[in-house]
Amino acid sequence: MSHASGLSTEQLIARGRDLAPAPAVEALRALTARRVKREPMAYILGEREFWGLPFKVSPAVLVPRPDSETVIEAALAMMPDRMSPWRLLDLGVGSGCLLLTLLREFPQATGVGLDASPDALEVARANAQALGVADRVTLVSSDWRLSGWTARVAGPFDLIISNPPYIEAATIDRLMPEVSRFEPRLALDGGPDGFEAYRAIASAVPHLLTSGGRLLVEIGEGQVPGIAKIFAAAHLQVMPPWKDLAGIDRVLAAQLEVGRKQV
Numbered sequence: 001m002s003h004a005s006g007l008s009t010e011q012l013i014a015r016g017r018d019l020a021p022a023p024a025v026e027a028l029r030a031l032t033a034r035r036v037k038r039e040p041m042a043y044i045l046g047e048r049e050f051w052g053l054p055f056k057v058s059p060a061v062l063v064p065r066p067d068s069e070t071v072i073e074a075a076l077a078m079m080p081d082r083m084s085p086w087r088l089l090d091l092g093v094g095s096g097c098l099l100l101t102l103l104r105e106f107p108q109a110t111g112v113g114l115d116a117s118p119d120a121l122e123v124a125r126a127n128a129q130a131l132g133v134a135d136r137v138t139l140v141s142s143d144w145r146l147s148g149w150t151a152r153v154a155g156p157f158d159l160i161i162s163n164p165p166y167i168e169a170a171t172i173d174r175l176m177p178e179v180s181r182f183e184p185r186l187a188l189d190g191g192p193d194g195f196e197a198y199r200a201i202a203s204a205v206p207h208l209l210t211s212g213g214r215l216l217v218e219i220g221e222g223q224v225p226g227i228a229k230i231f232a233a234a235h236l237q238v239m240p241p242w243k244d245l246a247g248i249d250r251v252l253a254a255q256l257e258v259g260r261k262q263v
């Protein structure tokens with residue numbers, strides 16, 4: 001109703017007994033018709049809050065999830081020095097919710113956000129501008145399935161974050177309609193076993209991390225053993241997982257094995 005009428009929640013409460021003007025009623029009907037078809041609220045409103053910040057969203061990007069705030073919590077705990085000029089890389093930047101939030105938390109940091117979807121990068125660009133961090137971010141259109149993509153991002157990085165697609169391809173159509181019908185397949189589809197993106201990331205990360213640098217990835221429920229195995233095979237040392245608010249293992253951190261650290 002607030003979106004349809006252009007009034008704040010407080011104004012709506014104050015005018016609770018007034019009749020809604022006809023244009024607001026019409027607008028609300030149109031918005032409701034979209035929601036009835038199970039379109040996510042974030043796409044209908046064009047915005048979703050993440051870590052207390054407003055992010056523009058479009059159907060080209062995954063709707064930012066509260067679970068993904070666990071990535072931010074882990075990054076802040078692992079890198080307590082907020083004033084260092086950290087270099088950050090976000091693989092699969094989407095709306096930019098992870099990278100841009102971290103750039104706000106680390107005011108001297110710079111970041112590179114990579115995505116295979118040019119439309120998603122447009123959304124990230126708009127968010128970077130709206131959040132006042134556009135001068136510290138570089139957005140790169142590239143695909144980690146193609147060879148040579150690491151040359152497009154100038155490493156090394158102190159922190160690499162990623163919330164890659166991690167759903168088993170065959171199960172996507174059984175998810176709630178808000179996800180399966182409306183969110184971009186490229187943001188969801190993790191291949192036959194859900195681990196394809198982690199394999200690509202694990203093989204590239206050792207060439208992109210600084211000595212002492214960290215990798216933080218969001219993971220799906222029950223994926224810790226599979227991803228830990230992929231990371232170990234790539235000589236990445238895995239740390240205990242971080243849990244989300246529901247108590248589910250949600251983020252895995254890793255660093256280069258001792259002896260494999262880059263100089």
Ligand SMILES: C[S@@+](CC[C@H](N)C(=O)[O-])C[C@H]1O[C@@H](n2cnc3c(N)ncnc32)[C@H](O)[C@@H]1O
Nearest residue numbers: 062092093094115116117143144163164186187
């Ligand atoms: C799960 S979404 C995460 C988006 C955002 N980081 C977030 O946490 O909300 C995954 C993102 O990875 C991108 N992506 C998927 N496959 C990719 C690939 N092969 N190369 C580059 N980006 C890819 C998608 O376009 C999508 O924006």
